[in-house]
Amino acid sequence: MADTILVVVEQREGKLNRVSWETITGAQAIAAETGWTLEAAVVGSSVGDIAKEIAATKVSKVYDLESAKLEPYTPDGFVAALKPFIEQKQPKLVLMPHTYQVRDFAPKLAAALNRTLISDAVGYKYEGGNLRFTRQMFQGKFAADVSFVGDPPYFATFQNGAFRGDQVAHGDAAAPVETVNLDVADGVVRNKPEAPFKEAKQAVDLTQAAIIVAVGRGIKEQKNIELAQQLAEVLGGEIAASRPICDSGWLPMDRQVGSSGQTVAPKLYLALGISGAIQHVVGMKGARTIIAVNKDAEAPIFEIADVAVVGNLFDIVPPLIEEVKKTKGA
Amino acid sequence: MKILVCMKQVPQKDAPLKLNEGGTWIREDISYEVNEPDAYALEEALRQREKHGGEVVVITSGPPRAQQVLREALAKGADRAIHLEGDGFVTLDAFNTAKAFAAAIKDESFDLIFTGLQSDDYGFAQTGVILAELLGWPHATIIMQIEKSDSGIRVKRELEAGFFQFVDMPLPALLTIQSGINKLRYATLIGIKQAKNKPLKKVSFDEVKLALGENLQRIEKLYIPQKTKKTEVLQGPPGEIAKKLVDKLRNELRVI
Ligand SMILES: Cc1cc2nc3c(=O)[nH]c(=O)nc-3n(C[C@@H](O)[C@H](O)[C@H](O)COP(=O)(O)OP(=O)(O)OC[C@H]3O[C@@H](n4cnc5c(N)ncnc54)[C@H](O)[C@@H]3O)c2cc1C
Ligand SMILES: Cc1cc2nc3c(=O)[nH]c(=O)nc-3n(C[C@H](O)[C@H](O)[C@H](O)COP(=O)(O)OP(=O)(O)OC[C@H]3O[C@@H](n4cnc5c(N)ncnc54)[C@H](O)[C@@H]3O)c2cc1C
Numbered sequence: 001m002a003d004t005i006l007v008v009v010e011q012r013e014g015k016l017n018r019v020s021w022e023t024i025t026g027a028q029a030i031a032a033e034t035g036w037t038l039e040a041a042v043v044g045s046s047v048g049d050i051a052k053e054i055a056a057t058k059v060s061k062v063y064d065l066e067s068a069k070l071e072p073y074t075p076d077g078f079v080a081a082l083k084p085f086i087e088q089k090q091p092k093l094v095l096m097p098h099t100y101q102v103r104d105f106a107p108k109l110a111a112a113l114n115r116t117l118i119s120d121a122v123g124y125k126y127e128g129g130n131l132r133f134t135r136q137m138f139q140g141k142f143a144a145d146v147s148f149v150g151d152p153p154y155f156a157t158f159q160n161g162a163f164r165g166d167q168v169a170h171g172d173a174a175a176p177v178e179t180v181n182l183d184v185a186d187g188v189v190r191n192k193p194e195a196p197f198k199e200a201k202q203a204v205d206l207t208q209a210a211i212i213v214a215v216g217r218g219i220k221e222q223k224n225i226e227l228a229q230q231l232a233e234v235l236g237g238e239i240a241a242s243r244p245i246c247d248s249g250w251l252p253m254d255r256q257v258g259s260s261g262q263t264v265a266p267k268l269y270l271a272l273g274i275s276g277a278i279q280h281v282v283g284m285k286g287a288r289t290i291i292a293v294n295k296d297a298e299a300p301i302f303e304i305a306d307v308a309v310v311g312n313l314f315d316i317v318p319p320l321i322e323e324v325k326k327t328k329g330a
Numbered sequence: 331m332k333i334l335v336c337m338k339q340v341p342q343k344d345a346p347l348k349l350n351e352g353g354t355w356i357r358e359d360i361s362y363e364v365n366e367p368d369a370y371a372l373e374e375a376l377r378q379r380e381k382h383g384g385e386v387v388v389i390t391s392g393p394p395r396a397q398q399v400l401r402e403a404l405a406k407g408a409d410r411a412i413h414l415e416g417d418g419f420v421t422l423d424a425f426n427t428a429k430a431f432a433a434a435i436k437d438e439s440f441d442l443i444f445t446g447l448q449s450d451d452y453g454f455a456q457t458g459v460i461l462a463e464l465l466g467w468p469h470a471t472i473i474m475q476i477e478k479s480d481s482g483i484r485v486k487r488e489l490e491a492g493f494f495q496f497v498d499m500p501l502p503a504l505l506t507i508q509s510g511i512n513k514l515r516y517a518t519l520i521g522i523k524q525a526k527n528k529p530l531k532k533v534s535f536d537e538v539k540l541a542l543g544e545n546l547q548r549i550e551k552l553y554i555p556q557k558t559k560k561t562e563v564l565q566g567p568p569g570e571i572a573k574k575l576v577d578k579l580r581n582e583l584r585v586i
Contacts, residue, residue, distance in 0.1 A: 108459050138451050149548055194498075263491070289583050296346075303561075307564060309571055
């Protein structure tokens with residue numbers, strides 16, 4: 001049997017999560033290098049339309065794994081669906097996006113099959129027949145090459161942004177879709193989830209801001225937020241923060257930028273004392289210009305910054321406020 | 331409620347990390363602290379015990395230095411601690427770490443196990459979910475609120491982009507806790523004193539060895555990631571940097 005890559009795309013409440021295109025792009029690249037066959041699967045209840053959407057990309061086949069018990073999503077349901085399917089198909093490699101949903105069930109799925117999962121990879125290397133995945137370690141300060149030991153199937157998930165979703169290759173004709181009706185036994189699904197909701201409407205909409213001054217843990221103390229606030233004011237921008245600042249209650253939650261906060265795309269994002277963890281970066285990498293001030297020359301934020309200021313923010317911000325005032329007043 | 335909290339020791343956030351000579355790992359001569367979400371997990375366990383009674387047990391696996399994490403947890407109010415101590419534990423992958431925990435607690439009966447949602451150092455975000463699977467328990471991840479209900483517990487899961495979701499689940503259950511679920515307490519002097527007399531059990535590698543398998547993934551090489559973006563570095567005295575920045579903002583970016 002030919003070696004296969006199986007991409008499990010993500011759907012939530014019947015809608016395809018766009019990040020799935022990135023995973024398919026990555027899988028297409030691996031398939032091209034290894035010569036392995038690429039297939040995809042969608043798991044859910046009445047998700048045939050998503051299967052068709054995926055079938056337009058360059059894949060050999062799409063499986064539509066269906067059961068009424070798969071809506072709403074639960075880890076028990078998804079593992080009950082995917083485990084027998086993977087046991088039967090024996091793909092060599094199973095790829096998924098590293099989303100909240102996938103990180104909720106994929107480690108369970110791999111463990112149930114007595115296999116391992118390389119999670120949150122940012123890329124891969126295929127050399128001498130050996131497939132390795134690259135992942136960030138120590139909050140992005142280092143990278144590591146990680147390989148699988150033992151027998152396939154191998155599981156890996158890709159970080160948001162690891163590949164370009166808009167570069168997914170489309171097939172000449174639609175790939176065949178096979179619907180597989182699954183039997184998820186009663187009692188298997190133990191969790192009873194309710195519908196997702198948003199907390200009370202956010203008071204500030206950072207998505208519209210042209211200038212954002214964002215503070216991270218480098219600001220050290222709550223009283224120092226004032227300094228960043230002043231800078232935001234003279235620049236005519238909004239103040240925002242990394243998660244730990246909001247967790248500590250130094251700024252309200254609706255000022256948080258990142259995967260669990262707002263996604264912003266200002267003309268200018270000025271990051272003060274923010275290390276540049278991926279969960280923060282996904283929320284602001286769309287900014288036109290990123291200026292980062294950090295005392296650590298190795299801080300990961302500098303990898304995406306257009307302008308890097310290596311230094312103590314408490315030395316740099318006060319004269320910056322004065323300069324801006326002077327220039328604006330002139 | 332009897333609650334187990336898994337707490338990992340990780341390099342301190344501001345610690346200057348350097349590769350070792352072989353480029354295989356980081357140099358170990360740095361300071362360590364508790365993994366941040368694990369601190370929140372402990373706080374949540376203490377709060378649940380204050381509300382519903384019961385016991386809070388903390389567990390770590392790692393070298394002797396990791397005991398510090400347990401000592402701090404006992405000082406904050408945990409009742410007892412378990413240390414899977416030895417170098418053998420350090421290089422286990424998440425699957426084996428979970429297997430070691432499962433073996434170490436096989437004679438206990440917990441209602442809840444808390445882990446952090448992921449570690450700040452390797453961040454595989456798997457150990458808790460795998461442990462739930464090994465125990466045959468239901469789990470929920472990235473938890474921001476926990477309440478007892480008639481049939482078990484009702485938890486609030488964080489989803490992406492500001493969404494949340496309530497989930498009802500039976501006990502026993504495993505939850506992975508997100509930072510920010512509560513406000514952390516500090517250890518008191520009395521707590522630190524009392525901690526000295528609290529039980530701390532050590533489990534050796536040999537005691538759980540039979541439960542472990544081969545590591546299924548191998549970290550082959552650690553290195554400094556390559557830069558992909560062209561970054562302009564501004565240097566000089568702060569006043570000069572401020573001038574350069576303002577010039578940029580005005581004449582290049584045209585935002586002021
Ligand atoms: C020299 C060296 C070599 C290594 N080699 C490998 C290797 O070849 N393969 C490999 O997969 N890993 C290797 N590791 C890393 C391994 O030890 C990880 O710690 C392990 O895989 C757990 O993953 P994680 O830290 O990402 O935990 P996550 O799954 O991200 O942790 C989630 C939660 O689980 C709990 N938890 C996890 N670990 C512990 C712990 N030790 N004590 C208490 N609670 C814990 C915590 O509550 C934590 O918040 C190596 C480490 C070292 C230092
Ligand atoms: C599921 C999940 C979701 C998450 N969602 C988000 C999210 O939405 N948003 C978010 O931001 N994070 C999020 N996080 C947390 C994220 O992983 C990081 O922990 C967080 O972004 C780190 O915040 P920080 O950069 O402010 O702090 P740190 O990582 O502690 O960095 C502080 C930085 O300040 C620098 N510094 C210190 N002092 C000074 C000084 N005097 N001058 C200049 N620089 C200084 C240091 O060098 C360091 O780089 C999430 C994590 C998880 C696991």
